[in-house]
Amino acid sequence: MGIENDYRILGISPGADQAEIKRAYWKKAKAIHPDVNPSDNADVAFVEINNAYERLVNEEKQLIPEYSFLMDLLRPETHQEKALRYAKMWQEEFRRNNESFKRSWAYLPIKIVAYFLWILGIALALTFVFGPPAVSLFHDVVTGLYMAPIMFIGVAFLFGSYQFKKQMNRYL
Structure with missing residues (x-):
């Protein structure tokens, strides 16, 4: 059970590019979706297809999980995250300065x-x-x-x- 199995679930050859993976996923998802397919195990198969697709799309994180934090570091910081980081930094600085002032003469x-x-x-x-x-x-x-x-x-x-x-x- 690995990446090769995910390729087999989607019905594509190993080493397919992202566009091919996406086309195969949509094709399988339309055919297997529980609203369309009346079989009893359609929901299980649909979840399996979704999981395989997610693993293949995020393959670079799956190959080296101990270095997956690098993907988060390389992702650009949003304005809200930057503002929150600065607010926490200023709040901590204010708290430190206020504590030292309260200890002063x-x-x-x-x-x-x-x-x-x-x-x-x-x-x-x-x-x-x-x-x-x-x-x-x-x-x-x-x-x-x-x-x-x-x-x-x-x-x-x-x-x-x-x-x-x-x-x-x-x-x-």
Whole structure:
């Protein structure tokens, strides 16, 4: 049972080229297919023909199985595979750098400053958001309307504080 048997199953002579193998496979597959052939062993014969065809088409891998990994190395890398490889490389580098930063002397002072800036950003945001409505309570409504852009700046500060906290959690 080897390559010679596969040639015999497809009904071609040994050493046939790829086009001849393909023609013989399609001819046999049309005749033996279980949907066309009512015999009981048609499905087994069809699987046998498919296996023989696959082995003959991939003959270079079958001849030297210990070197089949070379075929994978010679295959060009797709864009998705390349992007995934670079992403894994960058993620590993980030993890290594982040671990070394957490062991350094600068980690604790930077963490304290970062939390201080985060709390300051939230305090400013809350002041900008709730300050104009409080002013409009004591003054006229027009003054409160003039201060509406300040409220939007406060919302932007809240959003920025949220994003800053997300990045702090990532790095610190």
